[in-house]
Amino acid sequence: MKKLLLLLLIGLSLTSAQAQQTANKPEREQWFMDLGFGMFIHWSLDSQVGAVISHSMAGASDDYLKRFTTELPATFNPKKFDPDEWATLARLAGMKYVVFTAKHHAGFCMWPTKTTPFSVAQTPFKRDIVREVLDAFRKQGIAVGLYFSPEDFYYLYEQKIPIGRLQHPQHFPANNPGLMAHDKAQLKELLTNYGPIDIMFFDGPAEGLKEYAWQLQPNLVVTRGQMNTPEQKIPDKPLPGPWESCYTMGTDWQYKPTNDPHKTGTEIINMLIETRAKGGNLLLNVGPKPNGEIQIEQEALLREVALWNLVNGESIHGVRSWDITREGPIWFVKSNRENAVYAFVPGGNEWKYGDRKEFVLKTLEGSAQTNVSVVGYDSKLVEYREGFDASINWQATPLGLVISAVNGHRLYTNNKWPNPAVLKITNARFKPLELAGEKRSKLDGAH
Structure with a gap:
């Protein structure tokens, strides 16, 4: 009897393992390919000083890390944050989905998480930015996606692990049970408290996390971590299956107040055309100002794209190579x-x-x-x-x-x-x- 019970348990375990989702659903990938054009939004507390988002923590001194993690939250207060304006502009430009930085590498959470004190809840602003962004874009009929970094510089800082990108075994959640549990707890909040999430962009080691995300939301489309997502370039040839090219308008992802020449509207439109001709999606980035507004240079470019889309949008959505x-x-x-x-x-x-x-x-x-x-x-x-x-x-x-x-x-x-x-x-x-x-x-x- 014990032997039979053991065999049954082993069989159930194997069935469960076999049933675990390990890829995007094919029909959801086709849906994603139809979208064609999305808005990437990089925004965090270090936008206040115009720094590269998160990466200034890598290799930094202890006194800098202390200032970054204590002084910047104390002054982050985007009083002109209006996600409805963002979403309306995205819709006019022909963008069919958004990917918002819920947590970048710094580990700062743009929602009031229970997993860490390093979040918007500890700023003067306090509001749930993730929820407001998702609600605004949904109202415009735009599919919603989240950027999530499996690496977490604040967690590494607290654990006294050298901060860098994939340069230490403990930077990988698969090698760091504490970091894996931390990430999963945050993903559970994002994927159970905010309704259906259409897209997840894992910027870092996704093993163990994307499977957990699919377990929570099987219809989720994982982009980075599951498909090709080249940055600042378009492949020479069409790629098989879904892929996504990620571009900045200027030279940086987050708001860069100086030293940041921007592309022209024509260059952006031509990038969109070439990407679609090669079968991919274009994910075009904006970096909002610390007060919550989209900087005028980027708004102006999006309005040029919006005029082109008003005329020609049918040629971009629901098309293939x-x-x-x-x-x-x-x-x-x-x-x-x-x-x-x-x-x-x-x-x-x-x-x-x-x-x-x-x-x-x-x-x-x-x-x-x-x-x-x-x-x-x-x-x-x-x-x-x-x-x-x-x-x-x-x-x-x-x-x-x-x-x-x-x-x-x-x-x-x-x-x-x-x-x-x-x-x-x-x-x-x-x-x-x-x-x-x-x-x-x-x-x-x-x-």
Whole structure:
């Protein structure tokens, strides 16, 4: 009888182990890939001094660590924090998800945790920032995600373990039972007290933690820790499955008040287009000021992206890589919703407002059912130009699909909108490269 009971217990244990979730659900990964564009938010108490977030603790002297962990909480009081403004701006820019730094490497928690005194509860502000951010973005229909660092510099500081990033065995939760328990207690708070969380970004060793997170919320999509999440770069080629490229607008993740040149809106839009053409998501970062406002430079860039999204947003969401990523400067994606391909054509000086341009898309084969349009523009009128022919024409030829179109959507008073226009091409198919008479490497612009 004892032997039978032992076998039953072993069997139950094996079944439980086999049932443990070890990956994102495939349907949730497809959902994530449809989103396309997200807002990353890096914000913590050291934004007050414009420091690199958390990392100034690494290798620091004891007196610096004491000042960091006692003086900065005493003055963190973002009186202009308005997450509804953040969320509205994200929605206008076409961002479909947010990833907020609930706990960065410093170990400072942006919610009133019971696990440590190093949290927003010990600041003059006191409010639950995580809850307010999640509530605001949910109200805008934006999927919510949290950044969580398995490393915890404050925990290491208290335990008198040298502070650094993965340079000591005790920096890894798998080697440090105390740190693992600490992280799990915090994850339990985040994943049981705040409703459904869509996305989790583990910036550090995720082993043992992502499985625990899936146990608490099986529909959670783990990005970093489970999929490729390159920082400040886009892969040379499309990657299989879901992936996410993380970018700053300036040179740093957290608010940097000086010495921080920013990208242009056109550069950001082009990064978004290239990422989507290669099958990935773009997670674009903002670093709010210590008072809670998004700095004006970053707000301005997001509003430029918002105007482009108002016109062209359908080409970014619910799309996948096409058979080829681009022909020279023209990038492609295909729609999940219909038989359509979107072609992103450089604007600015390359295709000025009111100008007609001819294209030969060698990798597209048209038919009698093919239709071509300029997204957001009806190709009938150009403002103030009487009798001007703004019609769009296309023809299937042995060379490929020949298109003649006018860039006539007026978006700036001076008519110098510098950003790409988008062609929507329905009921066309990929033209095999041997028929196109070009090598893939040449068309893709590969080196």
